[in-house]
Amino acid sequence: MSKPISKSLASAIALMVAVPVALTACGGNNNNSNSGAAATNSAAASNGSGESVTLRFFSNLPDRKSGQGLIEQTVIDNYVKENPNVKIEVEALAEEPFKNKLKAYMASNEPVDVTMVHFGAELGTLVSAGWIEELNPADYEGETYNFLPGVFKGFTFNDKLYGLPRNSDYEVIYYNKKLFADNGIKVPTTLDELFEASKAFRDKGIEPMSMNGKDLWSMAVMYQNIAQRLSGDQNSILDATAGTKKFADDANLLEAAKILKRFADEKVFNTAYMTMDYGASQNLFTQGKAAMWYMGSWEAGMASNESLPQEFRDNLGVIQFPTITGGKGIADDLIAWNGGGYALVKASKHPEEAKKFFDYMMRADQWAKIAWDTGAAVPAQKYELTGNETEVQKQLTDILLNAASTSGMTFNDAGTAAFKDASQNAVGKLLTSGSPEKFIEELQAAADKQ
Amino acid sequence: MHKVLSNKLAIFTFVFPGLAFFLFMFVAPVILSFYYSMTDTIAPGLDVNMVGLSNYTELLFHDERFWLSLRNAILLGLGFVLIQHPICIFFAIMLDRIGGKSEKWFRTIFFIPCVISVVVISRMWLTLLDPTFGMFNKLLSVIGLDSLQHVWLGDPNTALGSLLTILIWSGFGWGLLFYYAGVKGIPEDIYEAARLDGAVGFKLHWKMTIPLLKPVIAVQMTLAIVTALKQMETVYLTTNGGPGDSTQFVAVYLYNQAFAASQYGYANAISILFILVCLLATFVSNKLVKGDSIEY
Structure with a gap:
């Protein structure tokens, strides 16, 4: 009895071993063949034979x-x-x-x-x-x-x-000239004008400023932008992030949080901003449903992107982030980085x-x-003007060339990944439910942990 | 046969594959995860620095976000148990009673959400609930309830509720399927006997169907709670835990800590606690609805 059993046993074991092996072989098939091919390729390349x-x-x-x-x-x-x-x-x-x-x-x-x-x-x-x-x-x-x-x-x-x-890269506000002109609204240069313009757009049923709130980072950059407009100091927030000073040391940082919260309270951002990712917020703006978009210079290409409506591209303009009455920062100060x-x-x-x-x-x-x-981006290398630049490119070049100061970094990217996560999360909370004081505490706690 | 089972080699051969699978696919990763949870490594395969239990003390005593995410997951579990499943049972019984062609029709319709990809469901609900262009707000305005229009997923006060609705809706088909199968398994003659004894309508189902479904309910409750705790995709694709952590769920938080915040060690501590919570929840739900097996 025992012999036939061990025979079937053997085949059973063989089967059990074979099945997983076959399965893994199937799953790993792609990788295996790739790495095999890759290995031969690299050998060929190093021989200089010019093989693929x-x-x-x-x-x-x-x-x-x-x-x-x-x-x-x-x-x-x-x-x-x-x-x-x-x-x-x-x-x-x-x-x-x-x-x-x-x-x-x-x-x-x-x-x-x-x-x-x-x-x-x-x-x-x-x-x-x-x-x-x-x-x-x-x-x-x-x-x-x-x-x-x-x-x-x-x-x-x-x-x-x-x-x-x-x-x-530097943050600007892209805006739709036609929406401003048709509704007789002044293009804002100060924060108060921005709030007024937003209110006017809201009254007309147009979303004032599109914002990719789900991603959180652009609101963090906006916070830095506001803080700089208040203090006129590019380094204050970066020093606090690096831990060489406290967030509470600079009263402007608290004040900036209060102002950012006003953006949400006065409904400057599009209504659904907290669930909007990058693409969705861009669509809202390029479809002419929002008057402004707070975004970086890397979107210069919108002006020459033929998949966007001609009307939109003709009416695309760029402005600097507004100044704040009583603040020390000027319009030519740029939140810029690479x-x-x-x-x-x-x-x-x-x-x-x-x-x-x-x-x-x-x-x-x-x-x-x-x-x-x-016209798709502003490079980090010297470039020569061709004379065929779009209006948006010219405006962006002017903004960069006339920059009085640049930040070099965004504060949320200046620390560890954990700091980035915590600080951006704090911005999200500030805008929806938190208080500015708690926000500063959370930033400090995140910086302390680094 | 008896001889085979007394052969140690045979026993080993039959048990080994299952055991090996369990050990390598479940126990080993958990042990590895536990090891990582005592480190402050930022990603797997990197320099490992042992920090003892500090990740756990941080998590248990200083991390509001973790407790908030756990609370939300438990709320979702309660939502499943108290809202979704009673509706599922109700519809399962109705479906069984309707009979004929319409039974097949409705069965298919109710199951549709389960065959749609999670990504599609998430995008669909984002669009439906969009405050400006969404159909839901438009509908409210058409029936004259403008005042109820809302930024459903973007307001911390309604985001969690809206998300729970989406999740309850999208999981409805599965629950229905199980209960429907359970109801179908109850022999018709038991109902006939009950009717002869004078049980009709609601009473008939309350006293007959529900008790007979008890084993199904017991399994479903446990599954519902574990599903709620593990919820990740829909949340990640709609709100990603926002606005301001108001829809943070354990699995999403874990994922973001591991891969967005690069706190791999810490994320592993979360996952170990997560396993414990899931085991505890399973144990408790099993105790609560201990189904005596019923034979008919």
Whole structure:
């Protein structure tokens, strides 16, 4: 009896072992074949035989047909044309999913070759995870790259450079000229005028200012903007974040929180702002349903984006964040930073090929030039005026050239990722249910924890 | 057969796969998670710095957001048990009574929300509840209830309630399906006997159907509470815990701490407490609705 049993037992065991193996093999199939192919590729590449290499590129620009996504794709296409042996696989996700997946890639040490990164806290996490390749700043000096001074700040950790910025970012208010003109409302230059304009728009049934409140960060930047307009001091809030002073030391920070709360109380933001993400808030504005949009210079491309209505593009204007009566900040003070950029990934299977492509992309005649020529963004590198600039580009250039001071960082990105999460959450609470005093306490508690 | 079961190798062979699966897919991750919960690491695979139980003390005694998220999850569980399930039972009985073609029709219609992707449901409700363009507010205005128009998901006072409604709505089909199957399993002759004894209408179902459904109810209650505690996708896709933490749920909070705030060690401490809470909830709900098995 025992013999036949052990025979069937053996086959049972074989089956039990085989099934999971088969299952895992199915699941892991893609990875296995990829890594196998990748390994041969890298070997071929290092032999210099020019055999095909596939690079993985991870981006936060899912729209590859317009705006910054188009620039990115154009640079990639240019490179592939010049280097027919290289194939570049693009994976692009919208902003928030991108950030989440990037962390997952970091955690699993995914062999991406080049990735888009956000400065400050976000990149800081990736760097401390050892996922990002260090760069030599000397490689990027000189005319080939032409970076503007001071733009590496948010990409530098412990005096080491880990990425290169793609844009000069600064917060402005985009506005719809037609909505202002048709309703006889003055384009605001002071905070009081902004509140008046909002009230007038509300009375007409038009949303005054679109805001991506669900993402929280743009309201945090607005808070910094208000605080700067009050104190005239770009560094106060950054010092408090860094812990060299307290948030309560600067009375303007509390006052700014009160003013930001007024934005919500006086219904300056669109009604559903707390559930609106980036895309939804942009749609509200580009469809002419909201008169203003508080957003960064990287949206310059709206003016030349042909998928948007002609009427909207003709009526798109840019203003600086309003000044506050009695405040020390002037309109030319800018909340400016270099937020988006690119970095090389250490886990890359083709580090040399990846760096070649990366260097090519960051050349002044690639991303920077194409970005400016297509009007999609304001680069972090020197660019030449072509004479074909859109009105919006001209206005944005003026704002940047005339800047009396720049912040260099946004406070919510200037600390750790935990600080970013806590401070942005505090902003959300302030606007909906919390008090300004509690808000300052929460910011302090978040800064103390760093 | 008896010989097989007394063969130690055979027993091992039959038990091992299940046991191995349980150990590697459940016990091992929990142990790993417990290990990480005693560290302040910012992501898996990074430098690990042991911090003892400080994550737990922080969580239990200083973290308002955690308790708020737990409270919301429990509220959702109560919402499921006290609102969703009675409605499910009611509809299951109605469906059974209607019979014929319309029974099939309604059964399909009620189950539709369960086959729609969570992303679609979330976007759909965001659109429906949009304060300016949403159908819900428009509808209120049409029937002359303008004063009730509201920023449903954007106001901390109504966000949680609105979200609970969405979740109760979207989970309705599953509950209905289970109860419907339960009702269908009750033999018709028991009803006939009851009718002969004079039980009709509401009384018939209160005294007959509900007690006979008790085993189904017991399982469903436990599932409902665990589902509520684990709720993540719909919240993440609609409010992401906002406005101002008013719709924060444990699973969303855990996720954001781990991946947005890069507090991986801390997030693991949350997940360990989360497991304990789920086990406790399962235990309590099992105790509360201890179904005696009924044979018919």
